[in-house]
Amino acid sequence: MKAILACAAIAAVAVGCVMAGGQETGALQPTEPRVAKVQNLMAGIQEPGMLLLQRSVRGAGPQSDDDWGAVTMNAALMNEIGFMLVQNERAKDAVWTKAATDLRAASAAFHAASEKKDLAAMRAELPKLSASCQECHTVHRK
Numbered sequence: 001m002k003a004i005l006a007c008a009a010i011a012a013v014a015v016g017c018v019m020a021g022g023q024e025t026g027a028l029q030p031t032e033p034r035v036a037k038v039q040n041l042m043a044g045i046q047e048p049g050m051l052l053l054q055r056s057v058r059g060a061g062p063q064s065d066d067d068w069g070a071v072t073m074n075a076a077l078m079n080e081i082g083f084m085l086v087q088n089e090r091a092k093d094a095v096w097t098k099a100a101t102d103l104r105a106a107s108a109a110f111h112a113a114s115e116k117k118d119l120a121a122m123r124a125e126l127p128k129l130s131a132s133c134q135e136c137h138t139v140h141r142k
């Protein structure tokens with residue numbers, strides 16, 4: 001509130017107040033540079049995540065709480081990548097943006113199914129998740 005009043009009183013330094021507010025909350029500017037390459041996100045998170053999710057729907061599915069926890073965690077991380085793919089000027093075109101949107105939807109649905117330990121729903125979502133990878137790779141993976 002103090003910051004808002006200060007900004008209202010001294011219009012000339014309003015921009016400075018906004019910046020100071022950003023620093024208070026630790027909020028990032030949308031284009032602040034990030035060092036992770038798309039290849040890092042793929043090799044480090046998407047590939048091991050996908051392998052774990054594929055294994056998780058085999059047979060009787062995950063058994064222990066730890067196994068279920070690993071599945072929901074990986075689905076959540078893959079979902080997070082769906083956001084990172086359209087941040088930091090990573091998005092290349094409409095195909096990319098649509099694939100990332102589909103990745104977010106499928107990974108969120110898989111995540112919700114795994115939280116309910118609903119193996120049938122997980123099996124139904126996995127092909128949609130895989131299709132979202134292919135959508136982007138067909139055009140953008142060298």
Ligand code: HEC
Binds near residue numbers: 103133
């Ligand atoms: C919006 C685009 C996009 C989506 C969605 C996407 N990828 Fe990728 N992926 C790429 C690009 C671009 C590359 C090539 C990166 C490079 O080599 O510079 C790549 C490369 C890869 C690689 C090779 C990494 C390496 O070691 O070189 C794997 C594995 C991979 N993706 C897995 C996945 C999986 C699994 C999914 C879905 C769960 C997925 N990707 C979804 C864009 C995407």
